[in-house]
Amino acid sequence: MRRRVVLVALPLGLAIVLSSTPLRAATPGAWLGELSWPEAQQRLKTAPVVVLPFGPAAKAHGPHLPMNADAKVADYLCARAVESQDVVVAPPIAHGWLPPFRQFPGTEVKDSTVFIRYVDEVARSLVRSGAHRLVFLNTSIAKAGGLPLSIVARDLRADLGVPTLVVSWDDLETAEYGALQTQRQGSHADEIETSIHLFLQPELVHMEKAVTDYGHDRLKDYPGYLPGMFSSDPADPAYTETVVFGDPRRATAEKGQRALAILTAQWLKALAGFSGEPLRAAARPGQPR
Numbered sequence: 426m427r428r429r430v431v432l433v434a435l436p437l438g439l440a441i442v443l444s445s446t447p448l449r450a451a452t453p454g455a456w457l458g459e460l461s462w463p464e465a466q467q468r469l470k471t472a473p474v475v476v477l478p479f480g481p482a483a484k485a486h487g488p489h490l491p492m493n494a495d496a497k498v499a500d501y502l503c504a505r506a507v508e509s510q511d512v513v514v515a516p517p518i519a520h521g522w523l524p525p526f527r528q529f530p531g532t533e534v535k536d537s538t539v540f541i542r543y544v545d546e547v548a549r550s551l552v553r554s555g556a557h558r559l560v561f562l563n564t565s566i567a568k569a570g571g572l573p574l575s576i577v578a579r580d581l582r583a584d585l586g587v588p589t590l591v592v593s594w595d596d597l598e599t600a601e602y603g604a605l606q607t608q609r610q611g612s613h614a615d616e617i618e619t620s621i622h623l624f625l626q627p628e629l630v631h632m633e634k635a636v637t638d639y640g641h642d643r644l645k646d647y648p649g650y651l652p653g654m655f656s657s658d659p660a661d662p663a664y665t666e667t668v669v670f671g672d673p674r675r676a677t678a679e680k681g682q683r684a685l686a687i688l689t690a691q692w693l694k695a696l697a698g699f700s701g702e703p704l705r706a707a708a709r710p711g712q713p714r
Contacts, residue, residue: 454507457515465513470555472513473700477548478503479574480564482519485529485655487614487669489635490622492531494614495564497625498594498688502562505689510696512560515551518544521565522573528657529668541573548577549585557704558588560696566612567593568650586705590695597691605680608672609639612653615671617684624681635673640665 455468457475469475480499483492491497496519503514522540523533534540548559559581561574571593578589608616622630641662645651654663 452507454510454512454514456503456507457513466555468513469551470557472511472556474510474512474558474560474696475551475556476503476506476512476514476560476562476696477544477551478514478517478562478564479521479544479570480517480519480562481521481523481531481533481570483530483532484523485526485531485668486618487635487667487673489631489633489673490614490619491626491629493629494618494622498621498685499562499564501625501685502564502689502692506693506696509693510700512696513556515547518547521570523565523570524652525569525654526668529655537573541576544574545577545580548581552581552585552587556587558590558699558702560699561589561591562692563591563593565593566595567591569653588699588702588704590699590702592692592695594688596695597688599687599691602684602687605684607675608637610644611671613655613671614667614669615673616675617680618671619673619676620678620681621684622681623676623678624685627678632674632676635676636667636669637672637674638665638667638669639672640670 454472455464457465457469460468478499480496482496484495486492486494496517499517503517506512507514520532520534520540522535522537523531527533527535534543544561548561551559559578561578563571563574565571567575571591575591578591581587581589602617605620606616611617619630619632619635623632654661655665655668656663658664
């Protein structure tokens with residue numbers, strides 16, 4: 426038995442829409458992974474700034490927040506940069522050196538030397554491809570996830586003469602940002618961070634599981650760098666059952682929207698300022714580079 430094939434004529438405009446490839450939105454900046462290699466070759470050589478984001482895609486953020494919290498904020502900030510400035514954003518580094526969270530589920534490169542080498546190799550590949558200035562965006566804090574990134578940035582500047590900038594979460598906080606808080610104190614999965622994700626991804630925030638936790642509530646009142654820790658060991662002074670420091674129950678999406686606006690404004694200010702950082706003069710013929 427033969428089957429009849431029925432051809433349906435579509436209106437010309439609809440046929441064109443269905444058959445055409447979706448067009449990229451026109452923006453000043455670009456996502457490196459969305460470019461063809463000839464496009465990437467050109468953009469990396471002409472863009473004033475290339476961004477290498479670091480936001481762990483799986484790190485403990487209390488019982489109420491998804492583990493992708495840091496990565497989600499990095500994506501948001503990079504999207505705002507692409508929309509408004511002539512930058513190229515490289516694919517993110519989604520795993521990291523995260524000792525404060527090592528005793529809880531997540532994806533960590535435990536050996537800091539391995540992580541430094543990994544970031545260094547990625548960064549140098551961008552420089553070989555033409556990047557003139559390199560920004561590491563770190564949605565952890567400077568003296569945690571930012572430490573190995575700062576080592577790489579220092580070496581790149583010393584070895585290759587390439588201007589580098591490390592921008593960490595706490596670099597973007599302002600007095601206005603701090604004034605949004607009504608909690609006694611906070612630093613992780615707290616009022617403000619929870620507010621941000623109530624705005625960014627409310628479907629993944631479970632406020633019924635949010636708990637207030639100030640740990641031992643002891644403020645350090647002496648000089649020096651004291652590495653923070655969330656411990657699962659009841660014998661450890663840093664023991665926690667929540668991986669929270671602060672009061673997430675005070676969070677609102679409105680606070681999150683405002684906090685992100687402040688962080689974004691500071692982030693774009695950093696990029697704009699750094700884009701004018703002087704470059705090393707090109708070598709003259711016969712002069713060693």
